Amino acid sequence: MNIPFLDLTKQYSSIKKEIDTAIEQVIFDNAFIGTSENKYVINFESNFAEFIGATYCVGCANGTDALELALMSSGVGKNDEVLVPANSWISTSETVSTVGATPVFVDIIPNLFTIDPSKLRNKITTKTKAIVPVHLYGLPANMNEIVAIAKEFDLIVIEDCAQAHGAKINGQPVGSLGEIATFSFFPGKNLGAYGDAGAIITNNKEIASKVKMLRNHGQLKKHVYKMEGRNSRLDGIQAAILDVKLKHLKKWNAERNRVASIYTQLLNTNNVKLPQIPEGFYHVFHLYVIRTENRDQLKSYLESKGIETSIHYPTPLPFLNVYEKYNLTDNDFPSVSLIKDQILSLPIYPEMNDEQIKYVANSINSFFE
Numbered sequence: 001m002n003i004p005f006l007d008l009t010k011q012y013s014s015i016k017k018e019i020d021t022a023i024e025q026v027i028f029d030n031a032f033i034g035t036s037e038n039k040y041v042i043n044f045e046s047n048f049a050e051f052i053g054a055t056y057c058v059g060c061a062n063g064t065d066a067l068e069l070a071l072m073s074s075g076v077g078k079n080d081e082v083l084v085p086a087n088s089w090i091s092t093s094e095t096v097s098t099v100g101a102t103p104v105f106v107d108i109i110p111n112l113f114t115i116d117p118s119k120l121r122n123k124i125t126t127k128t129k130a131i132v133p134v135h136l137y138g139l140p141a142n143m144n145e146i147v148a149i150a151k152e153f154d155l156i157v158i159e160d161c162a163q164a165h166g167a168k169i170n171g172q173p174v175g176s177l178g179e180i181a182t183f184s185f186f187p188g189k190n191l192g193a194y195g196d197a198g199a200i201i202t203n204n205k206e207i208a209s210k211v212k213m214l215r216n217h218g219q220l221k222k223h224v225y226k227m228e229g230r231n232s233r234l235d236g237i238q239a240a241i242l243d244v245k246l247k248h249l250k251k252w253n254a255e256r257n258r259v260a261s262i263y264t265q266l267l268n269t270n271n272v273k274l275p276q277i278p279e280g281f282y283h284v285f286h287l288y289v290i291r292t293e294n295r296d297q298l299k300s301y302l303e304s305k306g307i308e309t310s311i312h313y314p315t316p317l318p319f320l321n322v323y324e325k326y327n328l329t330d331n332d333f334p335s336v337s338l339i340k341d342q343i344l345s346l347p348i349y350p351e352m353n354d355e356q357i358k359y360v361a362n363s364i365n366s367f368f369e
């Protein structure tokens with residue numbers, strides 16, 4: 001049997017009519033560009049803000065730009081430091097550098113893979129301006145503790161929700177737990193466009209209107225500039241596609257949980273460590289990540305069985321060559337150093353059927369026998 005890591009075609013087949021109609025409409029309307037009058041963009045922004053339970057959603061070109069716009073609009077820049085988790089996609093830290101600030105990496109909780117709140121205090125200096133917790137793999141970071149520390153030290157909290165559309169803590173969606181939140185709609189994310197797309201979410205009117213200007217050359221209205229900005233608009237076609245897919249997101253997240261719970265049932269825990277979920281947290285399983293000492297051998301074995309797996313991420317952020325200048329070592333990040341050669345992401349997507357899930361789980365169990 002061949003099991004791809006992700007199968008976006010299966011999902012498209014299930015909603016083809018809705019999607020094709022939506023795309024055709026945008027083309028007939030010539031509503032390609034996400035100016036502030038584009039009704040497809042406005043509709044999606046309004047529906048997504050409601051889904052998250054926040055006041056404002058401002059669409060932009062991708063999740064990386066969303067982070068950059070969030071940092072810029074909250075005044076993070078030169079001489080500032082921003083706390084970021086040691087395990088994430090590079091966007092989380094590179095955007096801090098792009099706005100002229102310095103990313104300060106914080107170790108993770110090994111069982112949860114998210115930023116360790118107990119390690120924040122040691123990293124806070126007079127230059128610290130913001131914390132960017134990442135709800136990695138679809139599991140919310142420990143926001144209660146993070147927000148409490150942020151309050152104590154007067155830091156801005158920017159949630160990186162790129163992997164966690166619809167995840168919750170005690171019923172409260174991520175994206176509504178800090179000052180600003182950023183989303184990516186990269187095709188493979190839980191809510192994915194058919195190209196690049198992103199958004200920021202906030203309840204802060206000033207931040208929302210600043211991001212709205214920044215994404216469109218700093219224009220207050222056409223040819224009236226409040227500042228220099230850039231072009232980071234959300235396409236009309238992508239907005240229309242996202243609006244169709246948003247209606248299915250809750251169901252798809254439930255399906256991801258079904259896949260995860262079958263894995264959790266079938267996998268032999270003598271051999272592998274399984275994802276943990278703290279009480280009251282709703283995990284949306286963007287990724288199902290297991291840990292094993294025999295990671296590389298297991299990965300090759302699964303490949304030979306036709307099963308595609310992945311690693312998120314092969315090198316933790318502090319150890320990337322682009323951050324060599326900070327001279328960080330394994331000793332600075334014991335938890336991320338421990339898990340980095342153990343983590344393996346298994347295939348997971350809402351349309352995976354029981355037979356496929358069982359094949360993956362049984363293959364993993366048989367590798368260890």
Ligand SMILES: *Cc1c(COP(=O)(O)O)cnc(C)c1O
Nearest residue numbers: 062063064089091162184185186
């Ligand atoms: C995908 C991702 C991003 C960036 O999103 P793009 O839309 O690809 O720019 C940022 N942070 C995390 C944690 C991500 O997984």
